[in-house]
Every structure is written in C-alpha cells, then in structure tokens.
Amino acid sequence: MAKILNYGSLNIDYVYEVPHFVTPGETLQSKGRSIFAGGKGLNQSVALARAGGDVYHAGAVGKADGQLLINVLTENKINSEFLKRRNEASGHTIIQVDDNGQNCIILYGGSNQTITTEDIDETLSHFEKGDYLVLQNETNNIESMINKAYEKGLKVCFNVSPYSDELLKLPLDKCSYLIVNEIEGSSMVSKPADTDPYELIDELTKKYPNSSFVLTLGSRGSILKQVGCDPISCKSFKVQAVDTTAAGDTFLGYLITNLATGMNPALAIKCATAASALAVQTKGATPSIPKANAVLDFIKKSKVDVLVDKL
Numbered sequence: 001m002a003k004i005l006n007y008g009s010l011n012i013d014y015v016y017e018v019p020h021f022v023t024p025g026e027t028l029q030s031k032g033r034s035i036f037a038g039g040k041g042l043n044q045s046v047a048l049a050r051a052g053g054d055v056y057h058a059g060a061v062g063k064a065d066g067q068l069l070i071n072v073l074t075e076n077k078i079n080s081e082f083l084k085r086r087n088e089a090s091g092h093t094i095i096q097v098d099d100n101g102q103n104c105i106i107l108y109g110g111s112n113q114t115i116t117t118e119d120i121d122e123t124l125s126h127f128e129k130g131d132y133l134v135l136q137n138e139t140n141n142i143e144s145m146i147n148k149a150y151e152k153g154l155k156v157c158f159n160v161s162p163y164s165d166e167l168l169k170l171p172l173d174k175c176s177y178l179i180v181n182e183i184e185g186s187s188m189v190s191k192p193a194d195t196d197p198y199e200l201i202d203e204l205t206k207k208y209p210n211s212s213f214v215l216t217l218g219s220r221g222s223i224l225k226q227v228g229c230d231p232i233s234c235k236s237f238k239v240q241a242v243d244t245t246a247a248g249d250t251f252l253g254y255l256i257t258n259l260a261t262g263m264n265p266a267l268a269i270k271c272a273t274a275a276s277a278l279a280v281q282t283k284g285a286t287p288s289i290p291k292a293n294a295v296l297d298f299i300k301k302s303k304v305d306v307l308v309d310k311l
C-alpha cells in the first residue's frame with residue numbers, strides 16, 4: 001500500500017457556542033466552551049487513517065502544550081516519528097459555532113510555522129515514488145515541500161485552505177490533486193464566486209492541465225475531475241448539522257485514502273461525502289470524524305442516490 005505523508009498543521013481548538021457570530025463592538029456571552037484537538041492537518045490525518053490509510057503525520061507541536069495533539073495521532077495509529085517538538089506554543093484557534101452549526105475561526109500558527117527545509121529533506125528521505133503527500137495552507141515552507149516531493153515522484157495533494165492569493169506563486173502545477181472550494185477555485189482563475197461549477201472546473205484544468213481537481217460546494221456536494229476523465233458529481237446527504245468544523249477535512253481524508261487504495265473514484269467520493277455527513281452531526285473537530293464501518297452503515301441505510309450527472 002502506498003504510504004500517505006501528511007505534512008500538516010495541528011491546532012488546539014477553543015470552541016465557543018454562541019447564538020450568533022460576534023459583531024464589531026459587541027461583547028457576547030457564550031453558552032459553552034470546549035477544547036478539542038484539531039487543525040486541518042491533524043483532522044485530515046485522522047480521516048485518512050480512519051478510512052484505512054497507512055498514515056504518517058509530520059509537522060511541529062509545542063513541547064509544553066502539544067501532548068493532547070500527539071495523543072490523537074497515537075490513538076489513531078498514525079505514525080508520528082517525523083513530528084517535531086518546539087519551544088513555541090502549538091498552533092491554536094478560537095472558533096465560534098452558532099445555533100445553525102456554522103463556524104468562524106481565528107487561527108494562530110504557532111509551531112506549525114516552524115518547519116525547516118532540513119526537516120523536510122530528512123522526512124521526505126523516508127518516502128518514495130508513488131507515495132502520497134497531503135498538504136494544507138496552515139504550515140510554512142509549502143513551496144519546498146511541493147518541489148521536493150515532486151522531484152521524488154510523490155503524488156502531492158494540496159488543500160489550498162485557508163486561501164490567500166499568495167498561494168498562486170506556489171508551483172501548483174506540480175500537484176497531482178488540488179482540493180478547492182468554489183470561492184478558492186474562482187479566485188485562482190479570477191472568476192466571480194458564483195461561476196457555474198463545471199465552467200470553473202474547465203478554467204482550472206486549462207490553467208493546471210496536469211492536476212486533478214476536487215471542487216467542494218458546501219451543502220450542494222462536490223465534483224471530482226481527474227486528469228483525462230469526465231467529472232464525477234456527488235450531492236450531499238441531507239442531515240441536521242450541529243457543527244460543520246472538520247467536515248471538509250473528513251471528506252478530503254476519506255477521498256484521498258480511498259483513491260490511494262485503488263477504490264473506484266465514484267465510490268470513493270460517495271464514501272467521502274457520507275463521512276462528512278456523519279462528521280457534521282457531532283461536535284468538535286477530530287472527535288467528529290467517523291470510523292469506516294460507520295460510514296459503510298450510513299451508506300447502506302441511506303436510500304438516496306447521491307451520484308448524479310450534474311449538480
């Protein structure tokens with residue numbers, strides 16, 4: 001089985017339950033606070049592993065406060081031999097979750113921003129052609145990660161979140177998979193945010209012809225467009241969301257492991273969609289990521305055909 005290396009962020013999420021997102025000048029009483037292990041990188045590693053992948057997580061946590069994050073890697077049988085311990089505090093977030101389960105997030109990078117080119121060289125020396133590298137935009141030195149992994153023949157899967165136009169300077173043409181939402185995708189090709197998703201995929205594939213795309217469309221669903229193949233469209237399952245945090249990470253982790261283990265792409269995206277439908281029904285980031293047997297049960301019980309010709 002190909003190894004999956006996630007060079008990714010790990011954050012301590014401070015989650016506040018609020019009636020609505022705080023507005024300028026307002027002091028808002030929260031209804032509750034919880035502390036969860038999160039970070040796009042860690043969430044994705046947990047989903048990659050729970051889907052059945054052989055997962056390695058590299059990155060950096062704080063010596064003083066990182067144990068909560070390391071425990072999650074261990075509990076999920078994710079190899080952490082390439083994870084560094086730093087003097088800087090671990091990355092953390094302040095997350096507001098409103099009564100509709102929607103969130104907004106303030107991110108502090110902390111030790112996620114301390115990855116050196118030496119760390120990257122050493123870590124990548126343990127991986128080879130055909131292995132996967134999963135990245136998100138919450139760590140530093142991403143350019144070097146992409147370039148070195150590409151030189152070695154790894155398949156680079158880059159989730160461009162959180163997006164900034166600076167990302168366009170990265171060697172994105174070296175990524176095998178680019179995972180974008182509609183706002184990120186339209187910014188990448190200078191199109192309006194409400195561009196038709198299939199037109200958007202055409203524009204993205206024109207600009208990056210060697211990359212496959214995963215376009216996520218929130219509650220509408222998602223589209224997988226692999227190089228040389230027709231797009232596969234998948235509607236969302238209709239469920240009641242209590243917390244959408246990590247739903248996208250769950251989707252991505254399941255999709256990449258399923259593709260890396262040779263699952264048929266249509267089934268791979270359907271399972272990933274089911275996994276994220278389960279994730280939004282539980283509070284917190286890593287605690288909400290389902291196990292593979294729960295995902296299969298959910299698909300068996302659901303009578304809806306989510307694979308469609310067009311969204």
Ligand code: RIB
Nearest residue numbers: 011038039040093246285
């Ligand atoms: O995608 C959700 C994650 O984004 C949270 O766990 C938080 O840490 C932020 O990185």
